[in-house]
Every structure is written in C-alpha cells, then in structure tokens.
Amino acid sequence: MIQSSLSSSSILLFFIVVLSLYWLTSSTPLVNAKCPNLPSCKTHRAGFKPRFNGCGPRHSEIMRLLGSILFDSFTPCCNEHDKCYETCGNSRETCDQIMYKCMVNTCNKLYSSSFAKRSWCKLKAEGIKMGLKPDSDVTCTAFASAQQRACDCSEDDEGEDEE
Structure with missing residues (x-):
C-alpha cells in the first residue's frame, strides 16, 4: 500500500516538474492576469463538431499520455473542458472554474469513504x-x-463586444 502511494506520488511529482520546466522554458512569455486579444465570437462555424482528448494538451503526446495515466478519473471533466473552450461566447475563466468543480465533485463521489484517497x-x-x-x-x-x-x-x- 505504501509502495503504491509512493509510486503515485513520484509520478505526480515528475509530472509537476516536467510541466514547470515546460512553462519556464516556453518561448512564449507570460502575460498579465487576463489573456489579451481573445476572440469574441458568438457564432459557431457551420458543421463544426467539438473535439476532446481527455486530460492533457493537444500539442504534446507525452503530456497527454501522462495526463491520461495520472488523471484518468478526471477524463469526463477534461472532455467537458475541451468542449467548453470550443463553445462560442464562453469565457476561459468560466470553463476553467467548471472543470475544477467537476474534478472536486469527482473526488468526493469516488472516494467518499476514504479521506486519504479523497485528499490525494x-x-x-x-x-x-x-x-x-x-x-x-x-x-x-x-x-x-x-x-x-x-x-x-x-x-x-x-463589433457587438466593443459596445
């Protein structure tokens, strides 16, 4: 039991370190608290179907694989997050908040009888x-x-958003 927890902890720590290094070495600088110049579009493209890929960024197969291993129980939340990002007129902040609440609810449901697992x-x-x-x-x-x-x-x- 302890060995299993340690390996899970090690994997999570590795994931956090890799993600941190990715952000620190990214060629794109951090911006202020809000994203500048976001599209303010309200009309869906004809025939568009939302895409989702579980937990992890689309642009990195390694990070997506790590995400699917570490965060498997959050896959429905991650998929809804992807769909939310692709819903015209939604705000990024709202989508991120919905995803976080979904993950916390998932933890509460899956591990209602185990404080340690729920906390992890x-x-x-x-x-x-x-x-x-x-x-x-x-x-x-x-x-x-x-x-x-x-x-x-x-x-x-x-033009509607600028008014």
Whole structure:
C-alpha cells in the first residue's frame, strides 16, 4: 500500500516538474492576469463538431499520455473542458472554474469513504488547476485556438463586444 502511494506520488511529482520546466522554458512569455486579444465570437462555424482528448494538451503526446495515466478519473471533466473552450461566447475563466468543480465533485463521489484517497484526488485536481493559471500564455493560446477553430469570428460579432 505504501509502495503504491509512493509510486503515485513520484509520478505526480515528475509530472509537476516536467510541466514547470515546460512553462519556464516556453518561448512564449507570460502575460498579465487576463489573456489579451481573445476572440469574441458568438457564432459557431457551420458543421463544426467539438473535439476532446481527455486530460492533457493537444500539442504534446507525452503530456497527454501522462495526463491520461495520472488523471484518468478526471477524463469526463477534461472532455467537458475541451468542449467548453470550443463553445462560442464562453469565457476561459468560466470553463476553467467548471472543470475544477467537476474534478472536486469527482473526488468526493469516488472516494467518499476514504479521506486519504479523497485528499490525494483533490491534490491532483489542484495540480491541474495550477496548470490552468490565468496568466499562462499557454492557456490563453489554447483557448484562443479553440474559439477560432469552433467559431466564425465575423466583424459583426467582434463589433457587438466593443459596445
């Protein structure tokens, strides 16, 4: 039991270190608390179908694989998060908050009878929440890309938001 917990702890620690190094060495700088120049599109592209990939970024197979191993119980939350990012008119902050609440609810349901497992699960949810920090250019880029893929950003839509 202890050995199993240690290996899970080691994997999570490795994941956090790799993610931190990725952010620190990223060529894109961090921005202020909110993402600048996000699309303000309200109309879905004709025929667009949302895509989702579980827990992990689309651009990194290694990070996606680690995410699927470490955060398997959060897969439905991660998929809904991907869909939320690709829903025109949604805000990034709202999608991130919904995902975090989903993960905490998942922990409470799966581990209602085990304080230790529930706490470990919530620690993993906190780790993911930290990865979605509002000042991360990676998160801003992911949201902007999802909105641009899913939405028709016409001048009419953009003009409505400027009023």
